[in-house]
Amino acid sequence: MTKPTSRAPLSADLLPATGAWRVGDPVGDRRFVEVTPGRPFSLEGGGVLRGVTVAYETWGTLAPDASNAVLICHALTGDSHAAGDSEVGGASKGWWHRLIGPGRAVDTDELFVVCVNVLGGCQGSTGPSSIDPTTDRPYGSTFPTITIRDIVRSQKAVADELGVERWLAVIGGSMGGMQALEWAVMYPDRVGGLVAIATTAAASAQQIAYSSVQRSAIVLDPNWNGGDYYDAAPGAGPHGGLAVAREMAHITYRTESEFAERFDRKQFDSLDTGFTAWQRFQVESYLDRQGEKLVRRFDANSYLAIARAMDLHDIGRGRAGIDRALARITAPVLTMAIDSDALYPPYQQEQLRDLIAANGGTVTHGVIHCVEGHDGFLTCPDQVGAAVAPFLAQLRNHPRTEI
């Protein structure tokens, strides 16, 4: 029974225990900044981190008056490599390379573009795989709970370091949109415009449910070892659990109709027997590849920490509710929905639009028509760009009165 029902073993059997970038790995185009030099970084949940560093990348040239800086915020498994081609020590192509670049919608001939690996991440910023300076060991199980607000607060250090008094715009999809919203609420003076794509004011019960079950899959992997697996031998990290979590998530990022069109009931490899019902289906091997790709570049504990931060996302927490929180936003807003997104359904972005408008805010709403569901903000960048480019142009042509 094992053969037809179990997953194919990861061909990545001898991968390191974590896909995290570690000190000593090639830095690529990463730059680093210490968030609160010489002081601890206090977290919303009460934890404290010391020596917090975030990694970031930039594209384009900052104008002398620093008026052309755009912050791109990445999603759950993203990193600072939002644009550009393949590089040593980084992701292959930038995850939004079709949106960001010379002559593109986010035009690096005109704009100075910044993307920061999130706190809790694993591609250069302090996260569970980083060395805790108080123990000289990876944080692992001791890494504290973080929130989107902690992530945003750590990103402010990059703005300060670069001399960006106010972002022309903060742009993000999914968890990136959560950060963009928090930026505009936490630091209204420092955000000139806000683009929130396929995101939500607060994680919904179903989003929490999917996230929770994905974390359970990681925890189920004996190689996760309570979160302390960084000393594991090659191949003995929590690859299986992280892969299953990713595969589960990936189904929710896409759509029934895309899968039907793309895979239907096609077999992975046809034998010559003429009766191949017992082979694996193509969609199964496709999912395995998604899992394996993530395992190569991600860290299981980062997945746990960041997914939990997403569940805790509630723009209204401690602010008398969502409506009152959104009223704090002073920047012009572009909200965007993806019509086929079942994970972050369009009603969530319509709620953002409606509440911001009801509070007197300036808001434009766009809909991306894309069969790929939630992943549409990545797979349909031209539609994202078609709305983002004029929004940015308007921000540049009609800057807000100085505060």
Added chain:
Amino acid sequence: MTKPTSRAPLSADLLPATGAWRVGDPVGDRRFVEVTPGRPFSLEGGGVLRGVTVAYETWGTLAPDASNAVLICHALTGDSHAAGDSEVGGASKGWWHRLIGPGRAVDTDELFVVCVNVLGGCQGSTGPSSIDPTTDRPYGSTFPTITIRDIVRSQKAVADELGVERWLAVIGGSMGGMQALEWAVMYPDRVGGLVAIATTAAASAQQIAYSSVQRSAIVLDPNWNGGDYYDAAPGAGPHGGLAVAREMAHITYRTESEFAERFDRKQFDSLDTGFTAWQRFQVESYLDRQGEKLVRRFDANSYLAIARAMDLHDIGRGRAGIDRALARITAPVLTMAIDSDALYPPYQQEQLRDLIAANGGTVTHGVIHCVEGHDGFLTCPDQVGAAVAPFLAQLRNHPRTEI
């Protein structure tokens, strides 16, 4: 980090390795029939089982001419206990007890109702937890691949045993509907009517994807032990993997809006700190309960075998395609869709209706308006009954000409 991100441990720590019914357990109302006495049972995929037994339950009285027999087919984790109250050795209440009973839509004052635990199952029928008579050990990893057609072929033994030449109707939802369809295609002379609810002519890519990832979660559990875990000490069975699989599946059985309405972002237990963002959410503990409930009554290998049988479901296999296969159906058909079902979307049942009608079949279509999604065939039994009762009445009043 472990606390807020990991799942609560199963309170079922000392459960037996399998939730399967085993020989020696109380039989409840189960009856048993050997499928091919004295002969091996050959499977579609080439496997062979010996001494195959299926367990079934009945309600009501078979008419002298055996014209009032209705077969109920259960879904993935169901069993033969479709109706009636709690009993020793069985599920609590019958899983369709609001539909089936005296004076109910499937009226046991008038009808003789039968439900058979599927081959591969774990509540009395031969499955992976059964003893292989050739080794005197549980099948475990050696249990062969089965299909819906094998399941239906094994059920025919019950019809023969009971003297039911032709079922008045075969009724099922989800995987039960797959069986009902196969009954009508494989044995058209023995099916007087067919009710197929929230089911499909062939498993879709997304259905296979979800199923595949659920199986991966079970296989990931070290206690699964390659499928041979029946000797494990109490508490050492693959409970974690089966629970994660169930939790994942359960989200897909329900809907975003039901979860939003029911759970929103409510915390599981509020501490007195006034700031409870770090507690688990109610939806998380709810999912844990779903997992734990299944672990108490189900077998991980049965989940693997039956979920795979569902993936392999393709009414058109070896029959020149779905259209030609459905043309073999001679019985009147009632198809039913659930308007909020994202896992078996209404287009799948509409396809059944359209193809059966296009082939000259008699087909009625009903829509269940229910917020619970795919589970609607279980949670909204009154709407199921409102369509099934008149369909059954029509079958009784206008029996087909004898063949």
